[in-house]
Amino acid sequence: MSDRARHPPRGLIGAAPAPPDDFVAAGPELRREGGFPVGWLIAPATLWLLIFLVLPLLSIVVFSLWNTREAAEELGFTLQYYGEYFIAEGFFDSTSRNFLSTSIFIKTLGSTLYFTLVVMALCLLVGYPIAYFLAMQVGSFKWQMALFLLCMVPFWTSYLIRAVAWLPMLGRRGLLNKMLVGLGIVDKPVGVLLYSEFGYTTALVQLYVVLCIGPIFFSLAKIDNAILEAARDMGATPFQIFREIIVPLSLPGVAIGMIFIFVMLMGEFATAVVVYGGKTSTTGTVILNYYAIANYPFAAVNALVLMLAMMIGVVIILKLVDIRKEL
Amino acid sequence: MSKRGAKTERGGKGGLSRRQFVGTGAGAVAAGALAGGFPAIVQAADPVRSIGLGVSVINEIQGQAAKDLGFPVRGQALGYGAMFGKMLNQNEQYEIAEGYFNDMDVFQPAKVWQPIDTKRIKEWDKVTNLCKTGKLTPDSREGQGDAPFRHLWLDENGDRANGPSRYVSMVPGWHNADSIGYNPEETGRKIESWAELFSEDFKGRVALLNIPQIGTMDAALAVEGMGLFTFKDKGNMTRPEIDFLIDFLITKKKEGHFRAFWETFGQSVNLMVNGEVALESMWSPAVTAIKAEGVPCVYAFPKEGMRGWHGGLAISAKASGKTLDRCYDYINWWLSGWAGAFVARQGYYMSVPENVKKHLEPAEWDFWYDGKPAATELPDPFGTIIVEKGEIRDGGSYWDRFKNIAVWNSLMDENDYLVKRWTEFLSA
Numbered sequence: 001m002s003d004r005a006r007h008p009p010r011g012l013i014g015a016a017p018a019p020p021d022d023f024v025a026a027g028p029e030l031r032r033e034g035g036f037p038v039g040w041l042i043a044p045a046t047l048w049l050l051i052f053l054v055l056p057l058l059s060i061v062v063f064s065l066w067n068t069r070e071a072a073e074e075l076g077f078t079l080q081y082y083g084e085y086f087i088a089e090g091f092f093d094s095t096s097r098n099f100l101s102t103s104i105f106i107k108t109l110g111s112t113l114y115f116t117l118v119v120m121a122l123c124l125l126v127g128y129p130i131a132y133f134l135a136m137q138v139g140s141f142k143w144q145m146a147l148f149l150l151c152m153v154p155f156w157t158s159y160l161i162r163a164v165a166w167l168p169m170l171g172r173r174g175l176l177n178k179m180l181v182g183l184g185i186v187d188k189p190v191g192v193l194l195y196s197e198f199g200y201t202t203a204l205v206q207l208y209v210v211l212c213i214g215p216i217f218f219s220l221a222k223i224d225n226a227i228l229e230a231a232r233d234m235g236a237t238p239f240q241i242f243r244e245i246i247v248p249l250s251l252p253g254v255a256i257g258m259i260f261i262f263v264m265l266m267g268e269f270a271t272a273v274v275v276y277g278g279k280t281s282t283t284g285t286v287i288l289n290y291y292a293i294a295n296y297p298f299a300a301v302n303a304l305v306l307m308l309a310m311m312i313g314v315v316i317i318l319k320l321v322d323i324r325k326e327l
Numbered sequence: 328m329s330k331r332g333a334k335t336e337r338g339g340k341g342g343l344s345r346r347q348f349v350g351t352g353a354g355a356v357a358a359g360a361l362a363g364g365f366p367a368i369v370q371a372a373d374p375v376r377s378i379g380l381g382v383s384v385i386n387e388i389q390g391q392a393a394k395d396l397g398f399p400v401r402g403q404a405l406g407y408g409a410m411f412g413k414m415l416n417q418n419e420q421y422e423i424a425e426g427y428f429n430d431m432d433v434f435q436p437a438k439v440w441q442p443i444d445t446k447r448i449k450e451w452d453k454v455t456n457l458c459k460t461g462k463l464t465p466d467s468r469e470g471q472g473d474a475p476f477r478h479l480w481l482d483e484n485g486d487r488a489n490g491p492s493r494y495v496s497m498v499p500g501w502h503n504a505d506s507i508g509y510n511p512e513e514t515g516r517k518i519e520s521w522a523e524l525f526s527e528d529f530k531g532r533v534a535l536l537n538i539p540q541i542g543t544m545d546a547a548l549a550v551e552g553m554g555l556f557t558f559k560d561k562g563n564m565t566r567p568e569i570d571f572l573i574d575f576l577i578t579k580k581k582e583g584h585f586r587a588f589w590e591t592f593g594q595s596v597n598l599m600v601n602g603e604v605a606l607e608s609m610w611s612p613a614v615t616a617i618k619a620e621g622v623p624c625v626y627a628f629p630k631e632g633m634r635g636w637h638g639g640l641a642i643s644a645k646a647s648g649k650t651l652d653r654c655y656d657y658i659n660w661w662l663s664g665w666a667g668a669f670v671a672r673q674g675y676y677m678s679v680p681e682n683v684k685k686h687l688e689p690a691e692w693d694f695w696y697d698g699k700p701a702a703t704e705l706p707d708p709f710g711t712i713i714v715e716k717g718e719i720r721d722g723g724s725y726w727d728r729f730k731n732i733a734v735w736n737s738l739m740d741e742n743d744y745l746v747k748r749w750t751e752f753l754s755a
Contacts, residue, residue, distance in 0.1 A: 089747075097570075104747060104750055104751045104754065105750075107754060108750065108754055111754065167597065167601065168601075171601045171602075171603060172601065172602045172603055173601055173602045174601075191531055191586070191603075194603070195586055195587045195603070273537075273590055273594075274594075277534070277585075277586065277587025277588055277589075278537045278587060278588035278589070278590060278753065279580070279585065279587065279588060279753065280753060280754060281750050281753045281754040285753075286750055288408070289539070289746055289749075289750065290746065291408050291412075292407060292408035292411070292538075293408075293411075293540075293742060293743075293746055294408070294411050294412050294415060294433070295743065295746075296412075
């Protein structure tokens with residue numbers, strides 16, 4: 001009894017938490033048993049994050065304000081680059097083509113966001129059934145793991161190789177076109193497969209879907225079979241079980257997967273270059289272009305706004321699903 | 328003093344101490360070692376560090392230089408953006424900048440490089456007039472934009488000098504002229520004008536270079552070729568000119584005229600090899616790479632003239648004393664021919680052709696410089712055979728090619744505006 005009080009259950013996700021009193025008792029005890037004080041334990045990570053995350057972030061903020069480009073007499077700070085980002089040139093000028101129009105950079109961020117949302121939805125549509133099949137339909141644990149690893153195999157190669165691999169698949173002389181011509185569906189190769197919205201979206205879904213299969217699979221696998229049996233015993237239809245038990249219980253996995261995909265896609269630029277032939281701008285490519293002409297302040301502004309947009313997105317996802325509670 | 332200048336000044340402290348170390352030779356090295364805290368300085372005691380693009384910074388070249396000169400030469404090849412940034416902001420991190428004349432509007436006022444004394448360039452007299460006067464041959468046209476001769480001459484303080492003087496910004500090096508590459512089987516006809524880039528016949532089978540500064544110039548040459556518009560200076564467009572061009576490009580893009588926009592050499596090769604495009608703006612070494620894949624490819628020699636670019640060797644403002652001597656040694660070595668022959672086998676030209684000739688086989692010289700059919704099969708710099716016997720280089724001889732440069736790669740005054748509108752074009 002006292003033993004249990006001193007060592008609250010650990011390691012079992014979802015096990016009932018011990019009463020708060022026990023924790024109070026356990027805290028100092030653990031420390032006395034020879035561990036480092038918590039402060040020391042987190043010191044390396046804190047230091048690491050401070051040097052490699054916080055400082056660079058701060059320097060980006062400083063850069064975004066730095067007036068380094070014009071032939072200013074003194075090193076100065078300016079909000080000019082933020083102005084350029086948000087307000088199109090000629091915004092207040094009724095004779096200008098840009099009168100009261102949204103700046104190209106906000107438009108680009110908007111289209112980046114739009115593509116991100118579309119691809120997230122498609123990833124969920126494709127990824128959820130796969131995860132469901134793995135967790136619910138495959139009986140043996142061994143097979144579950146084997147199939148899950150199979151899902152991961154393409155991800156053992158580099159990201160770029162996976163993107164480039166779409167070229168021989170979708171190109172004019174690609175596999176798909178050969179098939180279409182061979183089957184007589186089209187009489188000459190079609191160009192819409194590659195360097196098109198279609199090709200771009202397809203590639204993005206394939207590149208990122210596994211990021212949501214994983215978390216959804218794990219949250220589905222955690223669902224206690226007894227709950228499902230109980231529901232069945234009480235006469236629930238399979239659809240009811242799915243809607244009222246499985247979906248709610250898998251939401252944390254969905255949320256985590258969506259956060260991964262959202263953050264990765266918002267920063268995406270390489271696929272746009274490789275699979276879309278550079279025929280679109282994303283905020284990522286804008287940052288690259290401005291970096292290339294050594295306009296660091298403006299690249300920094302773009303990076304910061306992008307980061308802000310990502311944070312807002314993540315917060316919204318977390319508001320929709322309370323991961324802490326659900327886990 | 329510009330802010331950038333101020334930055335350089337502050338960075339100057341480290342440079343000063345290195346200058347002292349290097350200046351007093353071995354004793355200084357020992358002192359540096361004793362001083363501790365400056366391991367990088369001790370390590371870097373003597374090598375000449377050179378940065379640039381993969382065009383001129385190649386292990387074999389700097390390796391050969393080190394062998395011939397007897398001191399270490401360390402090359403670092405970077406992407407364009409990284410190179411540009413490092414050259415501008417970290418001139419204590421290199422001694423030699425293998426830069427490009429079209430960026431001189433940024434580097435010259437920043438004074439990150441020191442004026443080079445032509446009296447210390449042994450074969451200065453042998454350097455052709457392409458960069459000195461803008462005319463390789465007396466009947467050459469100078470070309471619009473950042474032609475090297477407009478950025479070459481400086482006074483001893485590093486300010487621009489009018490016309491020939493004793494000091495230069497960079498010692499002219501490797502250069503070439505770009506145009507359109509095409510697959511004759513796909514186009515069905517010879518391409519002789521930039522205007523073909525926007526021909527309805529090739530709708531959906533065209534790729535442009537996705538580097539705003541250069542892509543717009545190719546497009547401008549095409550628009551002029553079509554007789555749609557005449558730019559006052561394609562190398563330095565005004566806002567209305569940029570607007571006209573980008574609006575035209577946006578219309579074309581919405582019609583589905585472009586198959587893709589390429590950013591890297593490899594992409595341009597793949598686009599043609601995979602049959603995605605019939606013609607595209609291209610860099611000349613791509614032709615060889617495409618042919619090597621068994622796909623026919625011809626480099627056009629448009630009647631409007633080609634788009635030229637020119638690289639060269641600059642010395643960091645931080646280099647001095649013995650290091651500075653070695654910088655001059657390295658530059659003199661570049662002009663002496665071996666390096667020029669190396670890059671010739673990749674299709675680039677060098678500012679002292681007569682020295683290059685000494686290091687090339689006669690058959691190589693005839694093919695690469697004289698534009699004659701290859702008498703034998705010819706290798707690239709690494710020994711792979713890339714030219715078949717009897718093959719002929721498109722565009723004629725070096726002198727024919729460079730007497731008709733329409734425009735040079737340039738950095739426009741309205742560069743920021745250009746990039747902004749280019750972003751709009753890509754998003755459209």
